[in-house]
Amino acid sequence: MSAKQSASSVPSTKSLLLPTIRALQDLGGSGTTEEINGKVVELLNLPEEVLEIPQGSTSQSKVEYRLSWTRSRLKKYGLLQNSARGVWSLAETAIDLDDLDAEEIVRTVRERYRNKVIDAEPPDEPIEAIEAIAELSWYQQLHKTLLALEPSAFERLTQRLLRESGFIQVQVTGKSGDGGIDGIGIARINGFLSFHVLFQCKRYQGTVTASQIRDFRGAMQGRTDKGLFITTGTFTRDAIKEATRDGAPPIDLIDGEQLVQRLKELGLGVKITMIESVEVDSNWFARI
Structure with a gap:
């Protein structure tokens, strides 16, 4: 299989949406990133040559990269949630895969976050929310820094x-x-x-x-x-x-x-800055 053929065989984030939900169901409703990725790979029976295709200069494979965007979409749609300890879980215990439509999930997330994105997009994928863009930015910068170390x-x-x-x-x-x-x-x-x-x-x-x-x-x-x-x-x-x-x-x-x-x-070589968000409640003023 050529490099081009291998790359084209990597599942899109859209096609990974429902398998990710199924993976979490098989894992009992929750799982770490590694557990979820492994279960999705098992469900889709992805070959080793596809799993080893790198995502640019990062340490992630293209499959792992797209799975991270998949979880982000499902979270924004309201089907997933994640803890500070890196554990993902289903937002509801009873989710019927037959009631879910991947096209609808993608369309809803795009509409919901249309005004909250920046002018950037990951390779081969549509524009996503600024939260995911920022996550990729610091990740790639840190990984590049690590590779440059003696x-x-x-x-x-x-x-x-x-x-x-x-x-x-x-x-x-x-x-x-x-x-x-x-x-x-x-x-x-x-x-x-x-x-x-x-x-x-x-x-x-x-x-x-x-x-x-x-x-x-x-x-x-x-x-x-x-x-x-x-x-x-x-x-x-x-x-x-x-x-x-x-x-x-x-x-x-x-x-x-x-x-x-x-x-x-x-916090080793990484500084986390909390940004204050202020919103004006127009309805409050209307009630005066």
């Missing part, structure tokens, strides 16, 4: 990230010939339990494969029972399966999208 600086950032996340005794080793082990730390659970974690941090725009996960696990052998692989890129489905393979030491995966979200949550 390898040693990215290792120090990972060290800081883990410390801010509750790890202690985090050390960056960065030894050549150490099987890709970039550092070690101790994860604390509720102040009582703790376990050693070896981590690898890859400042990478491409896709991490299953063989790279196996190499990392081989370097962990006999040193710890837990691994953490952090990348600015993405992971193939086979890599995700390999990370949680039965009978092998588990490896937690943090891709580029999760990384930038975590940096935002912790």
Whole structure:
């Protein structure tokens, strides 16, 4: 399949609307972004070559990118809601897919937010709400900044990230010939339990494969029972399966999208400015 043919086989946001609702229903009404994306991919049986098509210079794939716009549309239509902890849920427990029309959802959202958009649009997609545009803007800027870091600086950032996340005794080793082990730390659970974690941090725009996960696990052998692989890129489905393979030491995966979200949550290199919104209540004055 050529690159052009692969790109054309990526589902549009419109065609992803109902599968996203179905995915949440199958997940019990709520789910994280990763869970929802995975379930939609499963429902549509999307091939690996389609899932690996990148969205420009970001760490997202084109499928992930369009799914993010899909969730935004469904939220604005009133079918989805999301918490500050990144969990999405159905606004109503009883949603009949047969009663929903993708064309109607798109048309309603466009009309509702016609006066609240800016003159910009994502590739291959119509203009959307300013909220989603702004989200993409900071995400792309942060991801570009991460890719521009020197390898040693990215290792120090990972060290800081883990410390801010509750790890202690985090050390960056960065030894050549150490099987890709970039550092070690101790994860604390509720102040009582703790376990050693070896981590690898890859400042990478491409896709991490299953063989790279196996190499990392081989370097962990006999040193710890837990691994953490952090990348600015993405992971193939086979890599995700390999990370949680039965009978092998588990490896937690943090891709580029999760990384930038975590940096935002912790306020590391990201400043969040709250904007005051003032509206005039004309009806109040009319009642005087």
